[in-house]
Amino acid sequence: MTFTYPPARRGDVVDLHHGRKIADPYRWLEDFDSNETADFVAAQNAVSGPYLAGLPDRTGLIDRMTELWDIPRTEPPQVRGEGADRVMVWSHNNGLADQPTYWVQHGAAEPVVLLDPNTLSDDGTVAVVGSALSDDGRLFAYLLAEAGSDRQQLAVRRTDNGEDLTDRLDHLRFTSIAWLGDGFFYVRWPETEPGSTAPVRDPSVHYHRIGSEQADDPLVFHNDDDPEPIYMVELTEDLRYLVLAEVLGTDRRNGLLYLDLAAHGDTILSGGTVDPAAWVRLVERGIAAHEVILHVADGDDSRFLVQTDCDAPNGRIVAVDLALPDPDSWITLVAETEHAVEWSAALAGELLVNHLVEASARLTRYSTDGTELGSLPLSGLGTITGLAGRFAEPTVFLGYQSFVEPPTVLRAEGGVTDVWAGSEPPIDPSGLLVERMHAVSTDGAEVGMFVIRCADAALPGPVELYGYGGFTINITPTYSPARLAFLEAGGIVVVANLRGGSEHGEPWHEQGSLGNKQQVFDDLIACGEHLLTAGIATAETLGIRGGSNGGLLTAATMLQRPDLFGAVISQVPVIDMLRFQHFTAGRFWTVEYGDAADSEAFEWLIEYSPLHNVQSGIEYPPLLIMTAESDDRVVPMHAHKFAAEIQHQAGGGSEQPLLERVETRAGHGMGKPTAKIIEESADIYAFLLEHLRP
Incomplete structure (x- = not known):
């Protein structure tokens, strides 16, 4: 089949980077x-x-994915109080609803629906992306996002009758909520025009008293000297200290500040402004990761228990007087x-620590x-996806899932767990094999990967090699109905733990960031070559998929080794490595990638930037670039420019597809409706099966 691509105007924009002229012919696609x-x-x-609609496997995949998705899924509950005064709120999806519904239970009464986001839009694209239950359980604050945008709006609902209060807060992104008294702390951003792609900066921390206007919310903290850091707000469980985690972009080496509410809480609650000098800096940012997990008071002694990787790359917990x-x-x-250590928490009178062992x-x-x-025993190679509980309460709720086990809520007390909510797997787990393999990368390091297949799958077979490799994000076992349908169709799923993540601590991350980014691409190539050597795939049956930073991964790796792959999926990718920092959240990523304004960083960025490394005369493997029109995190210009450039270098047509799919009313992925997820997944796996079957 021959593909003919629509012509795209090539402009005459040329930028000068450290003495080098770099053409940007598709600059107009940034508008x-x-x-x-x-x-x-x-x-x-x-x-x-x-083309995608006509792929022979697509209809069958949609039908089978719909069947596999149609199982109940529940998240761990937020719990306040005990006995008859206990209030529990949790989210639950009955299977195919576009968005989960929130339920509430008072004491031993029957649970009732508290909030159904599916009623907030006609197309299921308004999602709850965060929530917090007040300390007395009376009020439920929830964050709404529309069409996958990072922009959020906060509303407050009574748990006794399900009615919203008049409170509505705007100008929110990436915010956290911390209740105190009749209100809560939150992070607000300067007002921007709807649809603006300008970089976001200069957040501030405020206190909102229920019933007041947002414009009257007193300022609690603002960095007058530096508009760049982001702040996450948290209260110690005893309500004694307000703690701010201060981060620069996505750099996990955060600072910590705290405010003594015993001395300054009344000022805040009465609507006053906190003296900036009242804030105490515990640690500077840029040194190590720090998270306060508990405040312990013993007479006049006051200590924070802190998880940190300071002087301990794999993490430890320390007491800070x-x-x-x-x-x-x-x-x-x-x-x-x-x-x-992936995380730790103070729950049920103990410290619970999650270590990653072979990414599980x-x-x-x-x-x-x-x-x-x-x-605290778990059933196998799995992931804790959520936590709920308090240090002063005896019960802990944990969200758990694996490659073969659907999302389950475990209830733990006294070191013993049982299932609080869950569903039987729709596919018999005994018919699926989950193996752990290791490839040797270019520097001699072993790179682990999970290989998942049906026990009777023919080898070699169609392989989806999935990777991310960045931002300290760990790729651990998760349940995916879409992948199960691919496995049933004869596919093999491989999930790689590449450098750039922190599956092996901060050094693993550092070995794949900034000037070491090429190592991530080398790791993925090593995994691919190992799969060929092991007889699991051939170059014709090996596909790669990744999203966001993983979309950069698959695009860059394809350009470097087009001979190694039979198909490539690049979802919501970061592509223009010279200009990403000029759009919305892109400036946060310079701590991971570097900034082309720096001459040293420019040299490593230009070497792998996908937009600047497409060549003519190369037959690239079948490529599906995927983006969404409302993505205001990795803005669609990345995917648009990549599609235009690779189609141009192909001479306007090719025997193998080099396609861009643009989703409407969707963003970077968060809160995407179930119906859209199924259709998107069917396109992905139908594309892979079409081009990877032996």
């Missing part, structure tokens, strides 16, 4: 509101849409081990003095 860009998108969809906060005075409670969860219980109390 998302222009008619010319709209025409380009329509023309791309006019090519990709009919607030009167002697210098790191030399920190006392190690839970020492660093050979396995990285291992839970260990400790007392607050660091004494090991034993493990």
Whole structure:
């Protein structure tokens, strides 16, 4: 089949980077509101849409994915109070609803629906993307996002009658909510025009009293010296301290500040402004990761228990005396081990620590003095996807899932777990094989990967090699109905743990970031070559898929080794490595990638930037670029420019598809309706099966 691509105008824009002229012929595609860009998108969809709709496996995949998706799924509940005064709120999807419904239970009464986001839009694209239950359980604050946007709006609902209050808060992104008294702390951003792609900066922390106008919310914290950091707000469970995690972009080496509410809480609650000098800086940012997990008071002694990788790349838990906060005075409670700490929490009177062992969860219980109390057993190679509970309450709820086990809520008490909510797997797990393999990368490091297939799958077969490799994000076992349908169709799924993640601690991340980014691409190539050597795939049956930073991964790797892959999926990708920082959240990523304004960073960015490394005369493997019109995190210009450039270098046509699919009324992925997820997944796996079957 021959593909003919719509022509795209090539402009004459040329930028000068450190003495080098770099052409940017598709700069006009950065104007998302222009008619010319709209025409380009329509023309791309006019090519990709009919082709994808006509793939022979697509209809069957939609039907089977719909069946596999149709199982109940529940998230861990937020719990406040005990006995007759207990209030529990949780989300639940009965199977195929576009968005989960929120339920509430008072005491022993029957649960009732508290909030159904499916009623908030006709197409299911308004989603709840965050929530917090007040300390007395009376009020439920929830964050709404429309069409996948990072922009959020906050509303408050009564849990006794399900009615919204008049409170509506705007100008929110990436915000956290911390209740205190009759209100809550939150993070607000300066007002921007709807649809603006300008970089976002200069957040501030405010306190909102229920019933007041947002414009009257008193300022609690603002960095007058530096508009760049982002702040996450949290209260210690005893409500004594307000803690701010201060981060620069996506750099996990955060600072910590705290405010003593025993001294300043009344000022806030009465609507007053906090003296900036009242804030105490515990640690500077840029040194290590720090998270306060508990405040412990013993008479006049006051200590924070902090998870940190300071002087411990795999993580440890320390006690920090607030009167002697210098790191030399920190006392190690839970020492660093050979396995990285993914998270820790103070729950049910204990410390619960999740170590990653071969990229899977291992839970260990400790007392607050660091004494090991034993493990909290899990059923296999899986992931903890959510936590709910408090230090002062006896019960912990954990979300758990694996490649073969659907999302389950476990209830733990006294080191014993049972199932609070869950469903039987729609496919017999005994018919699926989950193996752990390792490839040797270019520097000699072993790179782990999960290989999932049906026991009777023919080898070699169609392989989806999935990777991410960045931002300390760990790729651990998760349940996917779409992947199960692909497995049933004879496919094989491989999930790689590449450098750039933190599956093996911060060094694993550093080895794949900034000037070391090429190592991530080398890791993926090594995994692919290992699969060929092991007889699991051939170059014709090996496909790669990734999204966001993973979309950059698959695009860059394809350009470097087009001979190794039979098909490539690049979802919501970061493509223009010289200009990503000029749009919305892109400036946050310079700590991971570097900034082309820096001459040293420019040299490594230009070497792998997908937009700048497409060549003519190369037969690239079948490529599906996927983006969404409302994506205001990785803006669609990346995908548009890539499609235009690779189609141009192909001479305007090719025997193998080089396509762009643009989703409407969707964003980067968060809150996407179930119906859209199924259709998108069917396109992906029908494309892979079409081009990878032996």
